[in-house]
Amino acid sequence: MIDSHAHIYAKEFDEDRNEVVQRALDIGINKILLPNIDLNSIEPMLATEAAYPAVCHSMMGLHPCYVNGNITQDLEIIRGWFEKHDFIAVGEIGIDLYWDKTFQAEQEYAFRTQLQWAKELKLPVVIHTRDSIDQTLNILASEQDGTLTGVFHCFGGSIQQAQAINTLGFHLGIGGVSTFKNGGMDKVIPQLDLNYVILETDCPYLAPTPHRGKRNEPSFMQLVAQRIADLREMNIEDVTQLTDRNTHALFNLED
Template sequence: MIDTHAHIFLEDYSDDIQLIINRAQECGIKHILMPGIDTSSVDKMDALITRFSGQTQFPRLHPMVGIHPCDVLTLAEKDPLWLDRLYNMLLEVGSRKDIVAIGETGLDYYWSTDGVDDQKRSLEQHILAAKALGKPIVLHNRESTADLLEIIEAHQDGNLRGVWHCFNGSLEEGKRAIELGLHLGIGGVITFKNAGVAEVVANLPLRSLILETDSPYLTPTPFRGKRNEPSYLSYVAEKLSLVKEVSTEEVVDQTSGNARMLFGL
């Protein structure tokens, strides 16, 4: 299995990261992709990668570079030249061979709509950098679907690839995203009763889906409410196999193949 979205470089794991990695290995996680959230993320990922390099063959840890939409406002307030600097930073760090994607970026209107324009500008810089580097983007979306898809559409010239991580849209929005060249990241929310995601995903093609945990958030049932970790990806895979009425093995094979293609693993 491939966990395409896990923030295991955060302090939440500083006490027991070795156990987290051991459990991921035991449950067959081959790759863990780590999305950036702020300007300090890549250093933390590098430290983690160094620590575990040579220790185990799997899981292999992969860094990304990006600024989470909820962190954009602090960046914009501190520096009038932030947009240029952001683009240059994404291009410079993103050109590293081991950086598998540009993200996470996107829009989040849940906490506040004050910084919407800055969030959109940041998203566009991430898209431009991803296209310049030929790497996929990782998109966060919360209560901002129409704007997100509109911006993707405006920039889609056949060279934009990526994932709508933690997909939570309607069937129409899911189909639209796939038409626009995006994959959909399926995580713990598919196991939540009444979330509606399972019913929607049942009607979306497996070839466009990839698995993720979004650790430490969005922990699947039966651990909902606790800290999430990559080994819990098996609960997501099992639920998806029930929803798609195929074997867990087929879910894992297909989604892992999708993730390998998308991120060049």
């Protein structure tokens, strides 16, 4: 299995990162993909990738919650990293209107700018949305030239939104929300096109049931795969095989 979105470089894992990675390996997770969030996360992310080079693969981008009045300078620094290191994706990027709308215009500017980078660099994008799926889709549609690919990570929207995302050629990252009793995904997952689904944890956040409220980690992704299998009336092996294939293709991962 592949955890397509995990922040195991975060301080929450400083005391037991080796054990966390080992637990993931023990249940068959052989790759953990690391999205960047801001300027301060770059160093710990790259250090984690260097510590587990066969397992961890990093991305580079500016998360919308960390967009502020320094957007021009911050984007310049982020863009410079693509000249210094090989990354598997531009991410995580996007629009978040849940916490604060103060820098909405700057978020949209940062999102468009990083979509342009992805087209130039021929890399997929990893998109964060919160209270913003429709706005994000509108921007993405205007930027889609047939070359953009990527994933709406931590998807928790409607089947209509899922279909609109797929129509643009984008995948859906399914994580712990799929296991929440009132998350609504029990109605959506049975209708999804599994050729566009990949698995993730977004750890240390959004731990799946029965670990909800606790620190999430890659090994918990097995619960997400099982939830999808149950809702689709499939074998978990078939779910993991299909989603692994999707993830490999999207991020151009080596076996």
